[in-house]
Amino acid sequence: MTHEAKVRLAHRFLSLLSAPDEASVRSVTTDDVIWSFPGSSVISGEAHGVTGVMSRARAIADHRVQVEIVRSIFGYSGVAILLHNTGERNGVVLDEHLAAVFSFRDDKIARLDTFLSNVPMVEAFFG
Numbered sequence: 847m848t849h850e851a852k853v854r855l856a857h858r859f860l861s862l863l864s865a866p867d868e869a870s871v872r873s874v875t876t877d878d879v880i881w882s883f884p885g886s887s888v889i890s891g892e893a894h895g896v897t898g899v900m901s902r903a904r905a906i907a908d909h910r911v912q913v914e915i916v917r918s919i920f921g922y923s924g925v926a927i928l929l930h931n932t933g934e935r936n937g938v939v940l941d942e943h944l945a946a947v948f949s950f951r952d953d954k955i956a957r958l959d960t961f962l963s964n965v966p967m968v969e970a971f972f973g
Contacts, residue, residue, distance in 0.1 A: 887972035
C-alpha cells in the first residue's frame with residue numbers, strides 16, 4: 847500500500863467525524879478495527895469494531911468538533927496525521943493539538959491510536 851493510499855484512507859476516516867456514516871466507516875476499516883483514545887472522558891478508552899468506532903464518532907460529531915488536518919507523517923508501515931481540533935460547547939473551549947496514528951491491514955485501517963497534547967482539556971470538553 848502506498849503512502850498516498852494510506853493518507854487517503856486516513857483523511858476519509860477523519861472526514862467521517864463530522865458526519866458519521868457506518869457504510870463509509872466499513873469501507874475504510876477492518877471489521878475488528880481498534881481506536882484508542884487517552885483520558886477518562888466519554889470518548890476515552892478503546893473502541894472496538896465498527897460499532898465502537900461509530901459510537902465514538904457520533905459523540906465527536908455531537909460535540910461539533912472542527913477537525914483540521916495539519917500534516918501527514920509517514921512511518922515504516924503506518925501514517926500519523928497531525929490535527930488541530932477546536933470547538934466550544936456550553937462555555938467550554940476545545941483547542942487541542944493531536945496525532946492520529948493509523949495502522950493498516952488488508953488495505954484498510956486496522957488500528958488508530960490518538961495522542962493528545964492536553965488530556966485534561968479534552969476531558970473537560972467531553973465530560
